[in-house]
Amino acid sequence: MSSELHLKDITKLLIDSKTEQEEIKAVNLLSNFYAKILEVILFKDFNATGTEVNGGLALSPKHAKDCLEDYVRTARFIKGSYKAIQKAIQIFKNKKIEIVYAGTGPLGTLLVPLLPLFSSDDITITFIDIHESSILSLKQIINHLGYKAYIKQYLVEDATIFKFKERAHLHVAITETMDKGLTKEPQVSITQNLVSQLSDKGILVPEDIEISSRKSFHAKEKAFKSNTNYIDYINPEQKDVLFSINKNMKSLETKFSFESDRKFFNQDFEDTPDICIYTKIKVFDDIFINDGEALITNPYCVKSLYALKKNTYKLQYTTINTPHWSIN
Numbered sequence: 001m002s003s004e005l006h007l008k009d010i011t012k013l014l015i016d017s018k019t020e021q022e023e024i025k026a027v028n029l030l031s032n033f034y035a036k037i038l039e040v041i042l043f044k045d046f047n048a049t050g051t052e053v054n055g056g057l058a059l060s061p062k063h064a065k066d067c068l069e070d071y072v073r074t075a076r077f078i079k080g081s082y083k084a085i086q087k088a089i090q091i092f093k094n095k096k097i098e099i100v101y102a103g104t105g106p107l108g109t110l111l112v113p114l115l116p117l118f119s120s121d122d123i124t125i126t127f128i129d130i131h132e133s134s135i136l137s138l139k140q141i142i143n144h145l146g147y148k149a150y151i152k153q154y155l156v157e158d159a160t161i162f163k164f165k166e167r168a169h170l171h172v173a174i175t176e177t178m179d180k181g182l183t184k185e186p187q188v189s190i191t192q193n194l195v196s197q198l199s200d201k202g203i204l205v206p207e208d209i210e211i212s213s214r215k216s217f218h219a220k221e222k223a224f225k226s227n228t229n230y231i232d233y234i235n236p237e238q239k240d241v242l243f244s245i246n247k248n249m250k251s252l253e254t255k256f257s258f259e260s261d262r263k264f265f266n267q268d269f270e271d272t273p274d275i276c277i278y279t280k281i282k283v284f285d286d287i288f289i290n291d292g293e294a295l296i297t298n299p300y301c302v303k304s305l306y307a308l309k310k311n312t313y314k315l316q317y318t319t320i321n322t323p324h325w326s327i328n
């Protein structure tokens with residue numbers, strides 16, 4: 001069996017997966033597939049040092065490669081990107097779909113597996129990563145798999161500021177450059193830059209990232225890669241939606257900041273002592289990543305109520321310097 005057919009089979013299994021177990025199994029097959037390619041390509045020494053960019057820290061090539069094993073994340077992003085590209089082909093009839101994938105990492109994990117399901121007559125791709133070694137590795141993988149015809153260009157650029165020469169021809173923009181609660185990594189700044197260059201009916205992947213908050217017992221919450229017995233945990237608090245990151249950021253050229261309404265709390269907070277942030281990702285259409293299903297949607301604790309001097313606070317978020325939350 002040629003490696004191309006093999007990848008197509010794995011991707012089909014992944015796209016058709018119905019349960020989390022099936023998703024994990026398919027992503028493991030994908031991981032083994034990449035491991036075999038890395039045995040034969042020349043460029044595979046990925047360093048573990050990230051790079052500070054405008055609006056966050058760009059994950060190192062090594063850590064970007066390891067994101068593959070955030071199983072539900074990888075499965076849902078591939079499923080969502082598949083649907084998004086199909087939708088773009090429908091919307092922009094008779095046009096070659098221009099896709100930009102910003103923050104590819106060394107494997108191009110979210111898009112390379114989909115290539116055998118599309119024709120290079122229908123789609124063309126710009127890959128961007130700030131790390132040259134990631135782009136060099138990706139280029140070798142593409143050449144090894146015989147997918148050169150799909151690629152428009154490889155760019156070693158900062159996706160928070162890079163401007164395309166021909167404006168507004170982008171049909172699909174894909175980026176996963178985030179950590180839980182939209183902290184640390186530059187997802188928001190990259191999204192702001194990309195959506196300002198999307199064509200009118202263009203599609204952003206992820207379509208929407210909803211950030212909400214509530215008081216909770218952080219250590220008891222469902223979280224990927226934690227051993228919590230979360231099934232028994234009942235939190236009486238409702239989540240408050242704070243803001244969403246999506247295509248409507250088009251008009252925002254400046255840094256993104258948010259401040260919540262003033263919140264008050266009673267002194268009997270032993271059952272919910274932590275101010276938590278929740279991340280829900282709508283990758284595209286009906287493909288979601290919910291709280292605690294992936295490292296990037298794990299609950300994030302901003303502060304313990306025990307550390308506050310008054311019974312009131314406002315939540316603040318900003319992308320200035322490193323994206324972070326604070327309490328005022």
Ligand SMILES: C[S@@+](CC[C@H](N)C(=O)[O-])C[C@H]1O[C@@H](n2cnc3c(N)ncnc32)[C@H](O)[C@@H]1O
Pocket residue numbers: 053057058059060061063064065067068102103104105106108109110128129130131134157158159160176177178186190
């Ligand atoms: C979380 S990893 C994701 C890797 C891969 N796309 C995946 O989903 O498995 C983020 C990647 O985005 C890149 N990146 C982060 N900020 C960037 C920026 N401002 N410009 C270009 N690339 C960036 C990092 O170098 C890293 O390769």
